[in-house]
Amino acid sequence: MPLWRPPSEGSNFIIQATLGCSFNACTFCTMYKHKDYRARPLDEVFADIEDAACDWPDATRVFLADGDALVLPTDDLAQILDKLIATFPDLQRVTCYATPQNLTKKSPEDLIRLREKRLSMVYLGIESGSDKMLRRIRKGSAKLMEKALVAAENAGIKVSATVILGLGGKAHWREHIEGTAALINRAPPKFLSTLQLGLESDQEPRFRQAFDAANDAGEVGFEWQDDDAILAELAYLLELLDPPKAVIFRSNHASNALPLAGNLPRDTASLLAQVRAVQGGSGGLRPKHLRGL
Numbered sequence: 001m002p003l004w005r006p007p008s009e010g011s012n013f014i015i016q017a018t019l020g021c022s023f024n025a026c027t028f029c030t031m032y033k034h035k036d037y038r039a040r041p042l043d044e045v046f047a048d049i050e051d052a053a054c055d056w057p058d059a060t061r062v063f064l065a066d067g068d069a070l071v072l073p074t075d076d077l078a079q080i081l082d083k084l085i086a087t088f089p090d091l092q093r094v095t096c097y098a099t100p101q102n103l104t105k106k107s108p109e110d111l112i113r114l115r116e117k118r119l120s121m122v123y124l125g126i127e128s129g130s131d132k133m134l135r136r137i138r139k140g141s142a143k144l145m146e147k148a149l150v151a152a153e154n155a156g157i158k159v160s161a162t163v164i165l166g167l168g169g170k171a172h173w174r175e176h177i178e179g180t181a182a183l184i185n186r187a188p189p190k191f192l193s194t195l196q197l198g199l200e201s202d203q204e205p206r207f208r209q210a211f212d213a214a215n216d217a218g219e220v221g222f223e224w225q226d227d228d229a230i231l232a233e234l235a236y237l238l239e240l241l242d243p244p245k246a247v248i249f250r251s252n253h254a255s256n257a258l259p260l261a262g263n264l265p266r267d268t269a270s271l272l273a274q275v276r277a278v279q280g281g282s283g284g285l286r287p288k289h290l291r292g293l
Contacts, residue, residue, distance in 0.1 A: 005065060006160070015063075018038065018072060020038065039076070060090045062088070074113065081114065081117035095120065100144045108151070122159055122160070123161075125139075128168075161184075162193050164197050169223045170220075171222075185244070207222070235279070239272065246265075247264045
């Protein structure tokens with residue numbers, strides 16, 4: 001512990017194939033800062049699966065934790081998936097978190113092999129499509145994100161991607177949103193969700209230091225966005241998104257000020273109208289005491 005999982009996996013069987021996160025360098029994230037990464041021995045994982053089957057023999061969906069189980073060698077992951085298939089006769093799908101490095105380092109054949117063993121979806125934190133923003137948070141590059149999205153798509157693995165509103169602060173929000181929309185339009189995931197930036201008090205100095213260190217000379221450092229500015233970001237993102245295929249869009253994570261749900265591009269106008277209504281004073285924002293990661 002602590003055990004982290006996507007909101008949509010809350011009612012599914014969760015098995016920790018790894019502990020912690022092998023990357024663990026993102027400046028905004030504190031999920032695994034107090035847990036060292038390690039791969040769990042396969043016999044421990046198998047024992048957990050067998051124990052769970054005694055209480056939940058009819059499980060249909062499984063999430064492989066922790067932060068990026070996909071970093072495991074493909075043969076190890078294949079053995080875990082085979083064990084799950086053999087243990088749960090009604091198994092429909094297996095999912096896990098993935099880093100862009102996980103997806104791009106595996107061969108196309110490896111990814112197809114895992115998908116054939118029911119690893120059907122991964123959760124990928126894109127965070128931003130702007131190279132400068134990704135440098136500020138120490139999370140790679142837009143090219144790396146695009147390669148990861150394409151690798152999953154080519155293997156038939158669905159991607160549930162997240163981006164973070166407020167990440168650019170007051171000075172860089174347009175750069176952040178424009179780069180993010182451009183990336184999604186080039187390589188659309190199956191699902192796209194927004195989170196809203198929140199930093200724990202002991203994490204904020206590290207975030208600011210890395211953010212400002214990546215700025216060019218004369219660029220303004222990080223300043224928090226208020227709710228009005230976040231709504232402007234959300235509206236601008238929706239205006240710019242024009243994916244070449246359908247994307248299921250959500251902003252219903254508990255961190256968001258405004259919960260939305262729809263399909264892009266079909267529901268873009270409706271979603272924008274909801275944002276505009278709130279901007280016009282109709283209400284509907286989630287109370288701040290109910291927001292959180």
